[in-house]
Amino acid sequence: MYTKAAKEFGEIGAGIMMWERTWRILQTLGMAEDLSKAANSPPNGLPGIGFDFRRSDRGVGSQFHLYAPPYGCIRFHRAHFLDVFVKHLPSGVAHFGKRLTSYEDTPDKVILNFADGSQNTCDLLVACDGLKSVIRMQMYKDAQFKEPQLKDIAEPVWSGWVTYRALIPADRVREANGGKDTRTTTTPMMYCGKNKHIVSYPICQGRIVNTVGLVFYPEGEGKTYDAPWVIECDGSEVAKHYVGWEPEVVDLVQHIDKAMLWSVHHLKPLPMYVSGRVALLGDAAHAMTPHQGAGAGQAIEDAFVLAALLGHSTTSAQNIPRALAAYESVRLPFANKTLRASALQGKMYEFNSVHGDNYASLGPALDENWEWLWEETPEEEVERAMKRMQSLGPRIPRSRL
Known part of the structure; x- marks a missing residue:
């Protein structure tokens, strides 16, 4: 059963990207053909452009690095x-209009309490309820009775970044360029400057340029963000941050009529994703900054590993905690590493890392920070999780969780 507070499936209209390791999972699930039709530049297995990096905040821009991994950067409209x-x-598994307010984890089931006063039960509760996860907050609140040091660690923190997200018709950009394509209408671009950068890439078969302007406020990192987390703003609000940048950036932001201003919050690396029959997944477990295009992919990897463990012939309703312990042992360290790498990547984009703007060392460092993409395949993760589950024996006592 899948429950969702909203009345239907829906997504904010913006771009999403992923890398080869996530695409492997989607192929395994039989979605590659349909997703290829929706993708911009469907993957063909060959090296492609991940991002073209330019120093852009000094009036005249110049390329300082090109990231070109296998499959490149796979892009979609969300x-x-x-x-x-x-x-x-599958039909019949989704139930809408049900907002979970709390749960009770018992030795043999989980009792679900909803905002409308109704209750239900399940063998396993998987929290896919995002950055502000109600389930994560209760899990850690309950854990504080035994481990007081866990107080407040489950709260989202402001990364110091805000983003301006906008969708620009590509024809508008081409028209302003004499009817010709620009880098922004054909290539995933990373325009970099001190404490600011802009990501742009085409989606919808080149009809739309997904544009995200990011501004970093160092004094706000780790602090409370007192304004609304998401608001609409005029394009002029975006443009003012990029005055004096190279012409193609200035021209691009002039095409933004409206944008959504988001405060970028993320989680601290958590010490646990699992308690009893409850597991955290996706942003509920490891909400991260967007700088490596990794958040959606990591959620899909979580689900891939967890589903393999739950679907194994030795897993039953009685020994679900054993499968969850194996899931956590593999996914927690990997996703936490990606969370840290993503935050570091944003600082490298804006010349705030130990490399500063030493391009000779910065370019290789950017590639190295993406090495987690190739360290292990999702299939190898599943194999490692399976071995871990078998090593735990037929059933793991709740006292060990």
């Missing part, structure tokens, strides 16, 4: 990506 997932979802 709504189109979600449509494919919904198409492949």
